[in-house]
Amino acid sequence: MTVSARINVHHLTRVEGHGNIVVNVTDGKIEKCEWQVPEAPRFFEAMVRGRHYSEVARITSRICGICSIGHTLASVKATENALGIQVTPQTLQLRALLKHAENFDSHVLHVYFLAAPDLLGAPSVFPLVASHGEVVARALRLKRLAHEWGSLIGGRTTHPTTAVPGGFASVPKPKELAALKERMLAAVPDLSETLATVSSLAGRVPAFDRPTEYIALSSDQDYGLYDGKIQSVMPDGAKERFEVAAYEQVTNEFMVPQSTAKYAKHKLASYAVGALARFNNNFAMLHPEAKKAAQTLGLKPICSNPYMNTVAQVVEIFESFHASLAIIDQLLRDGVREEPLVIPARYASGAGAVEVPRGILFHEYAFDTDGMCLRGNCIIPTNQNHANIQADFDRLVPQLVAARTAEKDMELALEMLVRAYDPCISCSTHYLDVTFVR
Amino acid sequence: MAKPRVAFFDFTCCEGCQIEFTNYGDTAFLELLKHVDVVEFREAMSEKTVEPIDIAFVEGSFTREADRPRLEEVRRRAGIVIAYGQCATTAGINALKNHQTDYRECVYGRDAGMPHLDSAKALPISAAIKVDYMAFGCPVNKYEVLQIVSHLLHGKEPVIPNFPVCVECKRNETICRYDEDDHCMGQVARAGCGAPCPAAGIPCEACRGFVDRPNLPALKKVLTARAGFSEKRAGDKANMFTANQLEQAP
Numbered sequence: 259m260t261v262s263a264r265i266n267v268h269h270l271t272r273v274e275g276h277g278n279i280v281v282n283v284t285d286g287k288i289e290k291c292e293w294q295v296p297e298a299p300r301f302f303e304a305m306v307r308g309r310h311y312s313e314v315a316r317i318t319s320r321i322c323g324i325c326s327i328g329h330t331l332a333s334v335k336a337t338e339n340a341l342g343i344q345v346t347p348q349t350l351q352l353r354a355l356l357k358h359a360e361n362f363d364s365h366v367l368h369v370y371f372l373a374a375p376d377l378l379g380a381p382s383v384f385p386l387v388a389s390h391g392e393v394v395a396r397a398l399r400l401k402r403l404a405h406e407w408g409s410l411i412g413g414r415t416t417h418p419t420t421a422v423p424g425g426f427a428s429v430p431k432p433k434e435l436a437a438l439k440e441r442m443l444a445a446v447p448d449l450s451e452t453l454a455t456v457s458s459l460a461g462r463v464p465a466f467d468r469p470t471e472y473i474a475l476s477s478d479q480d481y482g483l484y485d486g487k488i489q490s491v492m493p494d495g496a497k498e499r500f501e502v503a504a505y506e507q508v509t510n511e512f513m514v515p516q517s518t519a520k521y522a523k524h525k526l527a528s529y530a531v532g533a534l535a536r537f538n539n540n541f542a543m544l545h546p547e548a549k550k551a552a553q554t555l556g557l558k559p560i561c562s563n564p565y566m567n568t569v570a571q572v573v574e575i576f577e578s579f580h581a582s583l584a585i586i587d588q589l590l591r592d593g594v595r596e597e598p599l600v601i602p603a604r605y606a607s608g609a610g611a612v613e614v615p616r617g618i619l620f621h622e623y624a625f626d627t628d629g630m631c632l633r634g635n636c637i638i639p640t641n642q643n644h645a646n647i648q649a650d651f652d653r654l655v656p657q658l659v660a661a662r663t664a665e666k667d668m669e670l671a672l673e674m675l676v677r678a679y680d681p682c683i684s685c686s687t688h689y690l691d692v693t694f695v696r
Numbered sequence: 697m698a699k700p701r702v703a704f705f706d707f708t709c710c711e712g713c714q715i716e717f718t719n720y721g722d723t724a725f726l727e728l729l730k731h732v733d734v735v736e737f738r739e740a741m742s743e744k745t746v747e748p749i750d751i752a753f754v755e756g757s758f759t760r761e762a763d764r765p766r767l768e769e770v771r772r773r774a775g776i777v778i779a780y781g782q783c784a785t786t787a788g789i790n791a792l793k794n795h796q797t798d799y800r801e802c803v804y805g806r807d808a809g810m811p812h813l814d815s816a817k818a819l820p821i822s823a824a825i826k827v828d829y830m831a832f833g834c835p836v837n838k839y840e841v842l843q844i845v846s847h848l849l850h851g852k853e854p855v856i857p858n859f860p861v862c863v864e865c866k867r868n869e870t871i872c873r874y875d876e877d878d879h880c881m882g883q884v885a886r887a888g889c890g891a892p893c894p895a896a897g898i899p900c901e902a903c904r905g906f907v908d909r910p911n912l913p914a915l916k917k918v919l920t921a922r923a924g925f926s927e928k929r930a931g932d933k934a935n936m937f938t939a940n941q942l943e944q945a946p
Contacts (some may be wrong), residue, residue, distance in 0.1 A: 269741040274711050300759075304799035305792040308932060317899065320789045320834065323712020371740055382741030384734055387726065396723040402721030413726060413896045416712040416720070416835040417903075420896050427897035490815060648734070 263665040270676060272372040272382070274324055275640075275683025278692060281651075283659055284432070292653045293647045293676065295517035295683060296349070306623070306634040309619050311337050312425055314623060314631050319417045321636065324367070324683055326417045327360035327408060328614030331484065335421045336621040339608025341629075343600045348592070354484040355449040355585045356411040356421060357612060358578035361483060363404030363415060364532070364615035365578075368680045370397035370457065371672055376674050377459040385439050393455060403445050407582070411439055424599030428685050432594055439586045442579065449579060455570050456555055463569065464671060468653045469493035469562040469645055471526045472535035473508065479545045481536070483613045490524060491539050495560060504609045505620045508619075509637050512535045519683070520639070521645040528627050528645035529601055531617025532679060533570035545584075548577035565678045571615075588596035590603045605629060616640055640681045652673055700750035703736035704780070704904065705770050707756030707763055708790055713781035713831075714739050714755055716838045724761035724842070749773050751848065752778040753831075757787040757818045764824050771825040776838065776848065779820065779827045780841075782834040782937060786905045789834065790818035821835065829854055834903035834937060838890050857888040858908050861900045864891035874897050879923030881934065884910035903937045912942070940945055 267279040295566070298676050302321050306314050306670045315333035319326045329334070331353055338345060346354075373385045380386050387394050394541040410430050412418030430438075476499065477486030488500040488508055498507055511520040523529065535543075541559040546551070552558070552573045556565060607624035617639030624632040654675065658668045704714055714737075720728070735745040752774035758767060771777055783789030793799045794817050821827060828847075831841050847854040861882035865872065873880035873894050882894060886901035893900050906912075912934065919930035935942050 269736050269738060272740060276706075300790060301793045302801040304796055305789070309936075310929065313933075313936065314900070317789060317792070319930075320710055320712075323710035323715045323835065326710070326712060367715070371718065376740075381743045384729075384741060384743070387729060398718075398720075398725050402719050405719040405721075413892060414835075416715055419893050419898055427852065465879035496855065519828060 260564060261659050262286075262664050263659075263668055265665065265669045265672065266456075267669060267673060270413060270673060272375070273677055273681050273683065274322075275681065277676065277683050278679065279317070279669070279676065283355065283655070285590065286659055288655055288659060291651050292516055293651055295644060296311060298578065302636060303356055303634045306631045309409065309631050311341060311623075311625055311629045311631065313347075314634070315422065316417070318621065318634070321417055321638070323683055324364050325360065325481070325614040325616065325619070327412055327421075327610050328525075328619055330418050330421050331357060332610050332612045332619045332621040332636075333623075334421055334423045335612065336608055336609025336623050336624075337610070338600075339464050339610055340606055340623050340625055341423065341608070342603030342606070343424050345425050345600055346597055347595065348429070348485070348589070348597060349587050352411055352426055352429060353421060355582055355589075356418070357484045358512075358585075359404055359408035359411060359583045359613050360415070361613070362578040362582075362681075363401065364604070365575050366397060366400045368393075368615070369452075369568055369571055369575070370400075370490060372680070373674075373677055374455075374459070376670070376677065377462045395625065396451055399447055400445065400452070403441060406441065407438055411505055417515055417661055420639055422599065424601060425597055427599075429594050432590055435586050435589055437676065439583065439590075442586075444581075444582060452572065452575065453551055453554055453665045456569065460569060461553055463563075463565045464674065465563065465564060466650075466654055466657075468555060468650055468677075469560075470649070471524055471529035472538040472560070473524065473529050473618060473642070474529050474536040474539040475611055475618055476539050477543070481540050481545070481581065483503055483578075485612075488618065489539050489558065490529070491564065493524065493560065497539070502620070503609050505609060505622075505637065506610065509620070509642060511637065511641070517644060518646055519582040519638075519641040522642040523645055528649045529642065530564065530646045530679075531642045532567055533574050533615070533641045534564065534567040535601075536613060537561070537573060545571070545580040546572050546578050547580045551576040563647075564675060567678045571680070602629065614639060616680050617642060638682070640683060643679050643681065645678055647676060647681075699731060700731045701735045701745070701747065702732045702753070703734070703745070703749045703767075703774070704739070704753045705736075706739065707754070707767070707784070708759040709781065709783040711739055711755065713833075713836045716835050716841070719838060720842075727841070728845070732845065748775065748793050751776045751778065753778050754784050754827075755780045756821075757783040757790040757823050758824045759787075759790060760816055760820045764897050767824045768822060772801055776828045777825065778821065778844065779830045781836050782832060782903060782905065783818075784821045785830045785832050787818040787820050787940050788903070788905075788937050788939065792935065793941075794818055794939050795935070801843065818940075830856060831858070832886055832904035833889055840888055857886060859883040859887050861887045861889070861894070861902075861905055863887055865890070865894050866929070868895055870895045874918075874922050877932070878917065879919055879925065881915065881917065884912065884915050891897045902934075905938050906941050910941075921934030
């Protein structure tokens with residue numbers, strides 16, 4: 259018996275944005291195997307032209323509803339680099355705390371609401387309210403904690419308000435930070451339960467291995483979510499670092515007909531970004547509690563099973579939680595005070611990068627002498643992953659066909675693969691082809 | 697009585713308003729599920745339904761003709777359609793490109809002519825289908841959304857604020873941005889958010905759009921006379937989230 263399959267998943271569910279999976283197999287012969295991105299393009303880089311530097315981050319934040327904190331931070335960092343602004347140590351700590359809140363928040367959302375239903379054999383989280391009520395309640399409690407944590411620092415979590423070029427428009431009071439710490443400590447049992455739930459399901463994560471290049475921000479100070487240099491780790495473990503300002507030499511974007519988002523490649527035909535890429539690059543810098551979680555989950559660098567990205571997110575939930583407790587303690591020791599915004603020292607161009615939940619994010623802008631934006635460029639993690647997802651399809655589908663997998667199971671395997679990347683598709687459909695004059 | 701069947705649909709947007717729906721915490725969210733059945737929600741669930749829908753939340757703007765049949769289908773299936781978030785109510789931030797002609801070339805360069813990159817003017821979904829209620833904001837105020845749902849469940853008309861953000865700042869005793877040597881659009885911006893931005897030290901940029909009859913000449917006058925903006929910057933400032941409303945204003 260040979261395998262035939264017609265898979266046509268139009269607008270894949272439980273991912274952010276719109277993507278299609280199309281696979282045609284006739285008598286064991288693969289005729290088509292495509293990951294398609296039909297998301298409506300939105301043209302943000304065109305929209306920021308002519309806007310004042312104080313407005314740019316508030317516009318580009320709207321690229322993504324899930325990573326709007328990350329877009330805001332990448333945008334203010336790029337703007338500050340362009341304007342010669344050096345922010346204060348307090349600002350850096352508050353931004354790191356805000357960045358951790360977003361990664362924790364988004365990872366909780368993905369692990370519990372988007373990925374877990376596949377492992378529990380449910381079509382969504384809603385039927386789990388009846389069958390796994392305590393797990394859903396725990397997910398909602400953790401999600402709420404992340405929302406309060408991000409809102410305290412950033413004003414709100416969807417399109418944050420307080421993080422602006424030059425610093426923070428307002429800062430939390432010490433007693434609010436102390437209350438956040440108490441709230442977080444009260445969530446420790448929920449975190450342990452998260453680890454227990456995920457390790458009990460880890461055996462259901464599909465086995466698949468395709469070595470690729472992993473790219474993430476990397477720093478000698480910490481795990482590198484808010485700041486660092488671009489680092490690549492190859493399948494043989496060889497690492498190389500690049501300056502953020504030279505990001506275009508790493509991303510090398512190109513256009514394909516099946517996608518409104520551009521694709522990217524570096525040393526190989528594709529590369530991956532996201533939690534697994536960060537884990538593979540920066541394992542040594544993880545907090546001891548996060549390392550312990552990785553050990554419990556059986557995750558070791560270099561892991562080249564893309565399905566394990568969700569497991570790496572759980573490790574990062576622990577990283578963000580414990581790293582943030584340390585930041586809060588430091589802020590409480592040093593005292594938090596209102597600081598005036600640092601004003602521009604020049605008007606030129608500059609780039610900035612942060613790690614958002616789905617991987618490394620780049621923004622770059624140029625400003626005129628009135629502080630008005632001349633041009634912008636945003637390179638989004640998911641469009642750095644699109645080519646890698648396609649390469650995984652090209653490897654996985656022949657394996658599934660050879661194993662005589664039924665069409666329904668093949669479809670689920672491909673859906674779960676895309677979901678594991680936690681794609682943020684509406685973000686990924688805008689970037690531009692501008693040569694910056696440096 | 698059977699629980700109302702609720703569904704979520706997304707068009708051109710960031711899907712952040714859908715995310716707000718996950719931020720209620722366990723108590724409010726699980727309580728809400730006692731009163732409504734969520735039957736379709738692509739970002740969060742694989743289930744789909746062919747049965748009629750009582751309340752459809754539609755997020756995102758209408759930006760390409762190809763999306764019209766999908767919008768009409770939602771309208772046909774749903775008893776009540778709520779435009780959910782600013783992209784759906786006025787086209788919000790997406791309308792910022794409406795006054796430009798070169799946006800495609802700007803973003804996609806030499807690939808701009810590829811047919812799948814088609815995007816026309818960003819419009820509210822009411823340009824394609826009839827809308828019954830509007831939940832404004834970028835993002836929506838999640839408590840206002842609860843209130844709208846609660847009103848509908850009780851057979852009441854939801855009350856959507858049509859007064860300016862300045863009213864909420866006075867109520868909060870927030871110092872006016874103009875008294876802090878800043879600028880603000882709260883005088884003409886639709887309230888209902890609770891005015892968190894001026895309270896956090898940043899100007900209101902009318903992310904919920906304008907009130908129904910905004911005094912736009914006065915806005916321009918305040919932005920130039922009190923904030924010292926050039927005529928051009930004052931005009932540009934006013935279109936950040938409201939380009940479509942500016943175009944329709946007398």
